[in-house]
Amino acid sequence: WFDAHALLTLFRKALRDRKIDFITASATGIKREGNRVTAVSLDNGETLEAGTVVNAAGPNAGKVAAFAGLELPVEPRKRNVFVFEAREKYADMPLLVDPSGIYVRPEGSVYLTGGAEPEEGDVAPDPKDFDVNWPLFEEVIWPVLATRIPAFEAIKPTRAWVGHYDYNTLDQNGVIGPHPEVANFLFANGFSGHGLQQAPAVGKSIAELVMHGGYRTIDCTAFGYERVAEGRAFRELNVI
Ligand SMILES: Cc1cc2nc3c(=O)[nH]c(=O)nc-3n(C[C@H](O)[C@H](O)[C@H](O)COP(=O)(O)OP(=O)(O)OC[C@H]3O[C@@H](n4cnc5c(N)ncnc54)[C@H](O)[C@@H]3O)c2cc1C
Missing domain, CATH: 3.50.50.60 (FAD/NAD(P)-binding domain)
Incomplete structure (x- = not known):
């Protein structure tokens, strides 16, 4: 990256x-x-x-x-990116993509993750809709991260943002x-x-x-x- x-x-x-x-x-x-x-x-x-x-x-x-x-x-699709802190630091960690589509990578002293948007309801958003879907992090992404990297059981989300993919249907x-x-x-x-x-x-x-x-x-x-x-x-x- x-x-x-x-x-x-x-x-x-x-x-x-x-x-x-x-x-x-x-x-x-x-x-x-x-x-x-x-x-x-x-x-x-x-x-x-x-x-x-x-x-x-x-x-x-x-x-x-x-x-x-x-x-x-080609239509917009809403995608969330979450930033979190973890006690463990893996400075040499590569970009990791779980088969579920959830990805995680280090970004300086924090980590970036995302990639769990549900297929159902994945339609063109309101062009002004940039509201973060926090339950996605809590309910879907975090459990996957913690399963794959046990040290990520103890993490603290700090911020997040939404962007619109240019999605070829x-x-x-x-x-x-x-x-x-x-x-x-x-x-x-x-x-x-x-x-x-x-x-x-x-x-x-x-x-x-x-x-x-x-x-x-x-x-x-x-x-x-x-x-x-x-x-x-x-x-x-x-x-x-
Ligand atoms: C949340 C999110 C996370 C991403 N993460 C990554 C990542 O980790 N790694 C990675 O490689 N890629 C990532 N991407 C994908 C990457 O951002 C896109 O593939 C890339 O930006 C596409 O470039 P582009 O120039 O085609 O389009 P864009 O970067 O979208 O640029 C399109 C431009 O067209 C302009 N525009 C639109 N309509 C008009 C108009 N009517 N008149 C004039 N200008 C107009 C817009 O203002 C914009 O400046 C991510 C995307 C999102 C949304």
Whole structure:
């Protein structure tokens, strides 16, 4: 694992160092003329003309695709992360994933855990719902942790937060590359459960599509939108 926010900050710094402009605004609409997207409207009133549009909207990706009249089965899913303290310190402990899907890893002097959301009722949340599900920690996660690592019978949860996964309802896998008909609309979506560790490779692949019209380094064809259009799952089992 690595520090996600530090990575984002480094990417931002690289953009600034190369004097590449970026705008902080929300896309509110996409103009489509036949089989091309031609412009993106923003909530600051601006409209950007576009030769290529990349959908990298995370949990919002399905909505952003719909702006262009395209269907993408990526929806938000609520996920809880809990932080706890333990008397025992395992500084060299690796990320541990229990077969139940519950994971735990050290984070400095504390530990992070999560991954126990019940399948029943796992539907798109209210976009403003970031309420922590504490019973999940008490009733589901803690017993699993204590069974696997007896020293974790005595732990103290300290804080927790909720985020929204970008969840591909077809196969929980990423969707990468152009729409087969609207070829200048590129997808980079559906990564939650695989995570941030794929982000640099996906970014490079998408950049190659934009610059060269094809993959040069990693062939991501298997993740293409075609399987979505055909309803053909390319299932990822190792998601947490
Ligand atoms: C609770 C939680 C824990 C996680 N833990 C891990 C972990 O331990 N390890 C790991 O590798 N991964 C983890 N992930 C997954 C990781 O965060 C995602 O895989 C990764 O962030 C996906 O990157 P992305 O750039 O595709 O989308 P995001 O990081 O979601 O970025 C999407 C961006 O699009 C913007 N956006 C949305 N709509 C619009 C719009 N209309 N106009 C303009 N911008 C828009 C959003 O504001 C956001 O900045 C976790 C995710 C969650 C929710």
